[in-house]
Amino acid sequence: MPRPPRALRLAPLAPLVLALLCAVPGAQAQNNAVAPTPAQVAPEVDKAYTQLMAAPAIQKLLEAVKADHDRAVEDLKMLTEIEAPPFKEQKRAEAFLARMKALGLADAKIDAEGNVVGLRKGTGNGPKLLISAHLDTVFPAGTDVKVKEHDGKLHAPGIADDTRGLSVLLSWLKVLNDNKVQTVGDLLFVANVGEEELGNLRGMKAIFRDHLDIDGMVGLEPSPDGNVLILGTASHRYEVTFKGPGGHSFGAFGQVPSAIHGMGRAIAKIAEVRTPSFPKTTFTVGTVGGGTSVNTIAPDARMAIDIRSDDMASLLETEKKILAAIDEAVVEENKRWNVGTLSASNKLIGDRPGGRTPSDSVMVEAAIRSNTTFGHKTLLRGGSTDANVPMSYGIPAIIIGSGGKSTGFHALSESIDVTDAWKGAQNSLVTVLGLVGVQGVSPALLPKRPARTR
Numbered sequence: 319m320p321r322p323p324r325a326l327r328l329a330p331l332a333p334l335v336l337a338l339l340c341a342v343p344g345a346q347a348q349n350n351a352v353a354p355t356p357a358q359v360a361p362e363v364d365k366a367y368t369q370l371m372a373a374p375a376i377q378k379l380l381e382a383v384k385a386d387h388d389r390a391v392e393d394l395k396m397l398t399e400i401e402a403p404p405f406k407e408q409k410r411a412e413a414f415l416a417r418m419k420a421l422g423l424a425d426a427k428i429d430a431e432g433n434v435v436g437l438r439k440g441t442g443n444g445p446k447l448l449i450s451a452h453l454d455t456v457f458p459a460g461t462d463v464k465v466k467e468h469d470g471k472l473h474a475p476g477i478a479d480d481t482r483g484l485s486v487l488l489s490w491l492k493v494l495n496d497n498k499v500q501t502v503g504d505l506l507f508v509a510n511v512g513e514e515e516l517g518n519l520r521g522m523k524a525i526f527r528d529h530l531d532i533d534g535m536v537g538l539e540p541s542p543d544g545n546v547l548i549l550g551t552a553s554h555r556y557e558v559t560f561k562g563p564g565g566h567s568f569g570a571f572g573q574v575p576s577a578i579h580g581m582g583r584a585i586a587k588i589a590e591v592r593t594p595s596f597p598k599t600t601f602t603v604g605t606v607g608g609g610t611s612v613n614t615i616a617p618d619a620r621m622a623i624d625i626r627s628d629d630m631a632s633l634l635e636t637e638k639k640i641l642a643a644i645d646e647a648v649v650e651e652n653k654r655w656n657v658g659t660l661s662a663s664n665k666l667i668g669d670r671p672g673g674r675t676p677s678d679s680v681m682v683e684a685a686i687r688s689n690t691t692f693g694h695k696t697l698l699r700g701g702s703t704d705a706n707v708p709m710s711y712g713i714p715a716i717i718i719g720s721g722g723k724s725t726g727f728h729a730l731s732e733s734i735d736v737t738d739a740w741k742g743a744q745n746s747l748v749t750v751l752g753l754v755g756v757q758g759v760s761p762a763l764l765p766k767r768p769a770r771t772r
């Protein structure tokens with residue numbers, strides 16, 4: 319989504335405007351692929367998917383996904399109509415938990431952060447795969463979330479991003495249980511909070527803080543068939559405040575520094591910071607504000623800075639230069655008037671770690687092979703999602719779609735066409751089953767990792 323226009327003055331940072339800046343994979347659709355798709359997958363990956371698709375039990379399971387379509391759409395409508403603004407996901411979490419329990423995960427619960435977590439155990443000694451979708455939407459409390467049907471589509475804010483993912487997780491749980499499919503690895507079902515902007519991935523950060531034995535993650539987000547997100551762009555955002563004594567523009571001249579002049583010096587220095595184009599690293603002073611009146615030496619000034627990179631080290635290097643520029647600017651402004659009364663402070667208002675899942679990893683090859691089975695060419699994408707968190711730990715993670723054609727993420731006009739959406743739910747489930755393996759059908763492909771320590 320393009321950035322919406324922002325008011326020049328910083329004012330109180332409007333949550334909705336900030337929320338609108340969140341990136342979802344679909345929002346990156348105009349971007350190029352972040353890596354070429356490997357032409358071939360490893361023989362063991364190929365073999366596992368051949369075994370899966372040849373197994374009558376799996377064919378029956380996939381038929382069940384199709385047969386569950388209408389019921390899953392009812393879950394989709396029910397969950398969409400429970401609003402879930404950032405930090406206010408609780409009601410939707412409770413509804414999701416109730417469905418999870420009804421569909422057979424009796425031990426599921428809501429954790430301290432607000433995530434719904436349920437473990438479906440494998441045969442033992444297999445890998446543990448986190449499968450997730452996020453509960454929160456960008457829309458503030460009071461938004462009309464009633465689902466409307468017209469033009470062959472379902473319309474409601476949040477219905478695609480990411481309520482479709484939530485309803486597909488529930489559908490998978492139902493069909494796996496109804497058909498008594500025993501996976502080798504464990505499936506950790508999670509409906510998490512805090513994916514959208516102000517949430518700063520708090521839900522996923524808590525999951526990886528509390529569960530040190532997760533071997534991989536497959537997240538569901540609205541995404542065209544065949545798209546696989548493998549890159550998590552990291553971002554840091556700062557609000558910087560300059561403060562001085564202020565004074566009359568004529569009477570106090572020569573005795574006090576200006577907060578606005580100091581900030582101007584900082585912005586001039588920041589504008590000269592150089593960043594690599596690969597890994598892509600960017601920065602901008604997005605908003606400025608401050609001052610009292612035209613004839614007042616400004617006592618205050620504020621700006622908001624966004625720093626992003628496809629590589630964490632590059633981001634930190636750029637951040638260091640920007641913070642140093644601010645300190646230098648304060649020194650220069652004080653020196654200009656021979657005072658020491660201007661100061662600057664900064665606050666980290668956005669913190670998303672980043673990383674990358676290698677395109678030749680089992681995780682990505684599994685998705686590629688599964689996509690091939692369903693007739694889709696794979697496109698490897700980047701973005702900023704829940705997968706940033708596992709990627710930052712080096713844990714293989716991808717974000718894939720789960721069916722349906724959606725448009726207008728983060729806009730009130732958001733909609734999804736669920737015609738044949740069950741095909742996407744099958745495709746993504748097959749990706750997952752190859753990774754964790756199915757008893758008597760195929761081995762678990764996802765390697766087990768040594769458990770992390772805190």
Ligand SMILES: [Zn+2]
Nearest residue numbers: 342479480539
């Ligand atoms: Zn999303």
